[in-house]
Amino acid sequence: HLISNNGAPSGRKHFLFYNPPMVNRSLNIRKSATLEVRKLASEFLKNGIQTIVFARSRVRVEIILTYLQEVMKPIVGPNSIQGYRGGYLPNERRVIEKGLRSGDIKGVVSTNALELGVDIGQLQTCIMTGYPGTISSAWQQAGRAGRRHNEALIVMVASSAPLDQYIVQNPDYFFKQNPETAVINPDNLVILVDHIKCAAFELPFKRTDTFGGAEIEDILDYLAEERVLHLTGNTYHWMNDAFPAHGISLRSASQENVVIIDQSKREKAKVIGEMDRFSAMTLLHDEAIYLHQGIQYQVEKLDWEEKKAFVREVQVDYYTDANLAVLLRVLEVDKEKKTETAAFGFGDVTVQAKATIFKKIKFETHENIGSGPIHLPEEELHTNAAWVQVNDDERQNWNDIKLEEALLGTANVLGHVAALKVMCDPSDLHVFPQIKAVHNEKPTIFLYDRYPGGVGLSQKVYEQMPEIISEAHRLISRCPCESGCPSCIGVGGSSDQTKNNALRLLKGWKG
Numbered sequence: 481h482l483i484s485n486n487g488a489p490s491g492r493k494h495f496l497f498y499n500p501p502m503v504n505r506s507l508n509i510r511k512s513a514t515l516e517v518r519k520l521a522s523e524f525l526k527n528g529i530q531t532i533v534f535a536r537s538r539v540r541v542e543i544i545l546t547y548l549q550e551v552m553k554p555i556v557g558p559n560s561i562q563g564y565r566g567g568y569l570p571n572e573r574r575v576i577e578k579g580l581r582s583g584d585i586k587g588v589v590s591t592n593a594l595e596l597g598v599d600i601g602q603l604q605t606c607i608m609t610g611y612p613g614t615i616s617s618a619w620q621q622a623g624r625a626g627r628r629h630n631e632a633l634i635v636m637v638a639s640s641a642p643l644d645q646y647i648v649q650n651p652d653y654f655f656k657q658n659p660e661t662a663v664i665n666p667d668n669l670v671i672l673v674d675h676i677k678c679a680a681f682e683l684p685f686k687r688t689d690t691f692g693g694a695e696i697e698d699i700l701d702y703l704a705e706e707r708v709l710h711l712t713g714n715t716y717h718w719m720n721d722a723f724p725a726h727g728i729s730l731r732s733a734s735q736e737n738v739v740i741i742d743q744s745k746r747e748k749a750k751v752i753g754e755m756d757r758f759s760a761m762t763l764l765h766d767e768a769i770y771l772h773q774g775i776q777y778q779v780e781k782l783d784w785e786e787k788k789a790f791v792r793e794v795q796v797d798y799y800t801d802a803n804l805a806v807l808l809r810v811l812e813v814d815k816e817k818k819t820e821t822a823a824f825g826f827g828d829v830t831v832q833a834k835a836t837i838f839k840k841i842k843f844e845t846h847e848n849i850g851s852g853p854i855h856l857p858e859e860e861l862h863t864n865a866a867w868v869q870v871n872d873d874e875r876q877n878w879n880d881i882k883l884e885e886a887l888l889g890t891a892n893v894l895g896h897v898a899a900l901k902v903m904c905d906p907s908d909l910h911v912f913p914q915i916k917a918v919h920n921e922k923p924t925i926f927l928y929d930r931y932p933g934g935v936g937l938s939q940k941v942y943e944q945m946p947e948i949i950s951e952a953h954r955l956i957s958r959c960p961c962e963s964g965c966p967s968c969i970g971v972g973g974s975s976d977q978t979k980n981n982a983l984r985l986l987k988g989w990k991g
């Protein structure tokens with residue numbers, strides 16, 4: 481049931497869309513959004529203006545936090561600027577929320593963990609490091625500033641990513657649209673079981689009850705076996721001592737976390753946070769630098785079986801960034817559509833991901849100063865995907881290198897445009913180009929739901945594929961760069977024809 485009325489009192493909001501200055505015009509590369517946010521946020525904080533900074537990833541949060549704590553240390557205490565994100569422990573979070581309400585904490589850097597439901601009182605300024613990905617998310621973040629009757633300033637600092645550049649150049653898209661459609665797949669077993677748990681907590685189920693039309697006796701029996709429910713006579717009662725809604729993320733269907741244990745003090749190891757398994761592969765591997773409240777820890781050992789990461793405090797001038805190798809297999813083709821020039825598909829897929837190597841990246845200059853291997857088993861995700869492939873006739877006109885570069889460039893844009901069209905967060909929808917896909921042996925670009933079982937995003941992508949392709953073509957052809965840039969196909973093509981080749985590919989698909 482859709483609840484679309486916003487009853488919260490709210491003062492006037494000023495929106496500022498800030499596009500960092502160009503540093504290389506022909507490559508269309510702009511100044512780093514992170515460094516521009518540091519500059520803007522320090523200015524507000526120095527003037528005693530309580531400010532919340534949002535960033536899209538946990539690592540980004542910690543990097544900005546480190547920068548701001550450094551700038552502010554001489555002026556106010558180091559504790560007046562705090563980080564806030566998933567993975568901090570509940571006690572730690574409550575202290576930060578209280579500090580924000582009382583005004584003891586002047587600045588907070590957060591992921592979208594602070595978007596929903598947490599009371600932190602009213603802040604004066606909100607800065608977003610890059611477009612948060614969806615309109616609803618942007619409004620949620622903007623809502624953190626200027627609650628009740630005070631005026632507030634919201635600044636969105638655009639990165640070079642295609643979606644950010646699209647928003648900053650088409651602000652009407654943001655102001656005139658309704659916030660996005662909510663996408664949920666009620667038949668996803670993971671989601672269904674969680675909903676049944678919550679429902680059973682409220683009222684007992686009878687043996688013959690259905691749930692949203694679905695027959696659920698098997699699930700109720702399973703939960704009884706797991707000692708979550710207790711069956712007496714014909715009725716399943718809740719018997720677990722936990723509150724089920726706490727275990728459910730509104731954003732993600734994945735579970736099972738890795739616990740992070742600080743053993744800096746030999747006599748007293750301490751749990752400092754937790755992280756989901758998929759993220760842990762690239763953020764908590766051996767030798768990774770894990771940032772927590774601006775403090776650097778090095779991972780000494782990641783015990784994958786026991787789901788424990790042992791870390792120790794260090795002081796280094798770099799952070800780490802890991803590569804993930806992905807293998808995608810189509811299990812079943814559910815829908816297919818062929819035009820004269822293109823073929824689209826939708827179906828069940830498995831995605832196998834394996835962390836391969838990590839790089840050490842220096843703060844400030846962001847240069848690569850070393851690398852190492854990661855030894856972790858593969859993780860598997862069973863989900864849905866939509867795809868578009870290159871036909872045999874067209875394939876003959878390309879050599880492998882050119883085609884691969886055009887596919888990579890096109891995929892970069894398709895992922896962003898698809899997220900825009902189906903109105904989801906870009907990180908919920910992964911894009912994966914393959915020069916020779918396993919199931920059809922053709923060059924193919926896949927877009928898949930990042931959640932086990934799928935939540936319905938790629939199905940919408942499949943339905944809107946022709947518009948997505950047209951919009952991607954428009955975005956690349958209108959980009960002011962000469963031969964590719966981070967705001968369209970990315971950089972890295974070996975020839976200056978890659979941009980034209982990507983356009984040619986898309987034109988072929990458009991028919």
Ligand SMILES: [Zn+2]
Binds near residue numbers: 508959964965966969
């Ligand atoms: Zn460009």
